Amino acid sequence: FPDTRLTLARDALAGLSVGDALGSQFFVPGRRPDDLAAGRLPAPPWEWTDDTEMACSVVAELAAAGRIDSDRLALAFAHRCEPYRGYGPGAVTVLRLIRTGTPWPVAAASAFDGQGSCGNGAAMRVAPLGAWYADSTRRAAEQARASAEVTHAHPEGVAGAVAVAVAASLAARARLDGDRPEPARLLTAVAGALDPAGEVHRGVRRAATLLGHPAAEVADALGNGSRVTAQDTVPFTLWVAATLLHDYPAAIRACVEAGGDVDTTAAIVGGTVAAYTGVGGPGGVPEDWLTAREPLPGWVTTPA
Numbered sequence: 001f002p003d004t005r006l007t008l009a010r011d012a013l014a015g016l017s018v019g020d021a022l023g024s025q026f027f028v029p030g031r032r033p034d035d036l037a038a039g040r041l042p043a044p045p046w047e048w049t050d051d052t053e054m055a056c057s058v059v060a061e062l063a064a065a066g067r068i069d070s071d072r073l074a075l076a077f078a079h080r081c082e083p084y085r086g087y088g089p090g091a092v093t094v095l096r097l098i099r100t101g102t103p104w105p106v107a108a109a110s111a112f113d114g115q116g117s118c119g120n121g122a123a124m125r126v127a128p129l130g131a132w133y134a135d136s137t138r139r140a141a142e143q144a145r146a147s148a149e150v151t152h153a154h155p156e157g158v159a160g161a162v163a164v165a166v167a168a169s170l171a172a173r174a175r176l177d178g179d180r181p182e183p184a185r186l187l188t189a190v191a192g193a194l195d196p197a198g199e200v201h202r203g204v205r206r207a208a209t210l211l212g213h214p215a216a217e218v219a220d221a222l223g224n225g226s227r228v229t230a231q232d233t234v235p236f237t238l239w240v241a242a243t244l245l246h247d248y249p250a251a252i253r254a255c256v257e258a259g260g261d262v263d264t265t266a267a268i269v270g271g272t273v274a275a276y277t278g279v280g281g282p283g284g285v286p287e288d289w290l291t292a293r294e295p296l297p298g299w300v301t302t303p304a
């Protein structure tokens with residue numbers, strides 16, 4: 001199983017990074033979502049952002065240690081952070097504190113006047129971790145929490161990560177079993193892993209009631225990430241992933257057309273869907289999209 005874990009996590013990382021890099025092209029003024037629908041791709045290279053940089057650290061840590069060690073992950077996030085990758089303002093501060101010696105629990109708890117961050121940054125990087133734990137949604141949820149807490153102390157920020165990891169775990173399991181998960185079952189299983197009093201939980205439950213509705217209507221109802229919070233991002237992304245789990249390009253197009261925090265909605269959806277479809281082949285991450293994406297850092301592709 002160790003090789004399988006790495007393959008699943010790497011496929012999810014490919015899907016996440018292509019979604020991030022392609023999605024962020026639509027922040028460029030004048031670039032229109034219908035270009036993508038018409039098959040007109042932005043000119044390469046598609047540069048990836050903070051979503052991919054942090055996801056690479058998660059995968060590198062899993063490959064090196066076989067699990068999340070929160071102390072190591074915090075240092076990896078802090079020292080590998082290239083500030084020009086478009087990090088959130090809370091994340092910039094938390095990572096600077098960690099880099100200068102503040103313990104991560106203190107740094108994360110200090111964000112947003114002591115509330116902790118409920119930004120979508122813990123959810124955006126975690127799909128490969130879910131794929132790694134294809135054999136256990138319980139373990140995926142527990143490790144997602146450990147990976148989230150180093151930067152996101154707010155319960156909704158953590159819940160967003162748990163929800164995405166459980167969805168990716170189920171997607172990867174279905175791939176191994178040759179199964180096609182029913183969207184309602186997938187969303188109900190994700191909701192079951194969350195605190196029923198939380199907003200992310202409520203959003204995922206609501207997503208299950210909107211299956212079959214047009215994506216634009218669902219984005220209006222659930223949010224498209226324009227507030228950059230987990231609550232405003234994760235329910236819609238899991239609706240897209242559950243609905244289009246077999247079709248990576250269509251899932252990414254749905255994110256681009258919905259607008260909002262497109263690098264991150266496409267990263268979450270891309271990572272979760274690619275855990276199921278893999279790379280290349282029918283419904284998978286297209287090879288030409290992968291080639292157009294800026295190469296990933298050497299420390300994740302060829303670890304020492």
Ligand code: F2R
Nearest residue numbers: 086087088089090091112115116117118119120121228264
């Ligand atoms: N930061 C961005 N996008 C805006 C800048 C784009 C850049 N100029 C460009 O063009 O490339 N994107 C990246 O940040 C998001 C992930 O954010 P993360 O890591 O969670 O950071 P942060 O700052 O902790 O939270 C993000 C926002 O969420 C709101 N928020 C968080 N906690 C809050 C709280 N307790 N109360 C109220 N609001 C809270 C704030 O608005 C934060 O700024 C991804 O989109 C990634 O792509």
Ligand code: MG
Nearest residue numbers: 049050051263
């Ligand atoms: Mg980003």
Ligand code: MG
Nearest residue numbers: 261262263264
């Ligand atoms: Mg974003």
